[in-house]
Amino acid sequence: MKKNHGKMKAQFFLLGTFLLCLLFFLGLPLSSPKLSVASRDLSYLSENIQKELPRALNFGLNSTGGINTLENFTAFVKAAMLEHSVNYTSLWIVTENRTDSNLNVTAANHLGSAVTLSIRVSGSNTTLELENNEINSSVFTMVPDEFEMNISFGSVTKNMVLQRNKVNLYAFIKLQRDENFLQEEIVA
Amino acid sequence: MRGFWYLVEALIGGIVLMAFLVTIGSVYLFSTPSPDINARAYVILHNLDRQDLLRNYTVALDYNGLNSQIDIAAYNHSIQICDTGGTCAGQAPSADNVWTGGYIISGYNSYEPYEVKLYLWED
Numbered sequence: 001m002k003k004n005h006g007k008m009k010a011q012f013f014l015l016g017t018f019l020l021c022l023l024f025f026l027g028l029p030l031s032s033p034k035l036s037v038a039s040r041d042l043s044y045l046s047e048n049i050q051k052e053l054p055r056a057l058n059f060g061l062n063s064t065g066g067i068n069t070l071e072n073f074t075a076f077v078k079a080a081m082l083e084h085s086v087n088y089t090s091l092w093i094v095t096e097n098r099t100d101s102n103l104n105v106t107a108a109n110h111l112g113s114a115v116t117l118s119i120r121v122s123g124s125n126t127t128l129e130l131e132n133n134e135i136n137s138s139v140f141t142m143v144p145d146e147f148e149m150n151i152s153f154g155s156v157t158k159n160m161v162l163q164r165n166k167v168n169l170y171a172f173i174k175l176q177r178d179e180n181f182l183q184e185e186i187v188a
Numbered sequence: 189m190r191g192f193w194y195l196v197e198a199l200i201g202g203i204v205l206m207a208f209l210v211t212i213g214s215v216y217l218f219s220t221p222s223p224d225i226n227a228r229a230y231v232i233l234h235n236l237d238r239q240d241l242l243r244n245y246t247v248a249l250d251y252n253g254l255n256s257q258i259d260i261a262a263y264n265h266s267i268q269i270c271d272t273g274g275t276c277a278g279q280a281p282s283a284d285n286v287w288t289g290g291y292i293i294s295g296y297n298s299y300e301p302y303e304v305k306l307y308l309w310e311d
Binding site for chain 2: 011013014017018021024040041044045047048049052053055056059060062063065069072073076077079080083084
């Protein structure tokens with residue numbers, strides 16, 4: 001007796017198609033997530049912070065707050081960023097002119113972990129071991145009016161040519177939300 | 189007759205596959221992206237600062253005045269001005285699907301840090 005294999009194969013084909021489609025649709029998410037957070041806002045937030053950090057330092061220098069103003073503002077920014085689900089970390093360095101060609105360099109570490117910061121000013125080296133949220137200073141002597149400052153910490157290295165007769169700010173900032181992050185450097 | 193049923197079954201199989209592809213395509217491949225309203229909120233606040241309109245309203249805690257400077261079609265908007273202690277002037281909306289953008293200022297003529305929050309929601 002001749003068997004109808006052709007017809008049976010076509011029916012199995014249809015059954016297989018139905019089953020595959022069913023499996024696929026069962027694997028799809030049943031609903032879209034309730035909360036969606038944009039990651040494109042990191043660039044706007046970064047631009048905002050890059051503009052305001054030097055301003056905050058200037059306000060502090062023009063008042064009795066001094067560098068502490070920058071420290072307070074850093075804490076404010078970190079808290080504000082947390083409301084946007086953004087982890088804000090930073091390291092900033094401020095140079096200030098002192099008498100007799102001396103230069104005071106103050107560094108604050110807010111990177112979330114301890115860091116070894118190497119600073120070289122016109123050939124003189126110093127290394128600061130900074131715990132998280134720690135501020136420390138070092139004084140360099142006989143610094144020319146225009147000087148070269150080289151800093152390195154972690155994987156970051158930066159060379160700058162700065163003027164001794166003004167307050168200089170270097171800041172490394174990083175904004176991160178989940179796997180998205182944005183890091184920038186500020187020199188003012 | 190056998191060939192006729194082969195044709196029908198092949199046609200049904202093709203329709204099932206096409207329906208599958210169209211469904212997947214419409215949901216995952218060809219769906220139009222929703223407008224980035226969050227980004228618009230940030231752009232509005234940045235533009236207000238560039239026009240020197242943001243800071244004086246902010247340090248005066250004049251959220252209504254700042255809100256009146258914003259004109260965006262098809263969306264309602266409100267402003268909150270929050271200080272370092274978390275105290276905010278202005279109200280956050282109680283609506284579904286609210287987008288928000290924030291802008292931090294360190295001060296206007298002196299150190300007075302605030303965060304300005306712009307809320308956008310549809311009618």
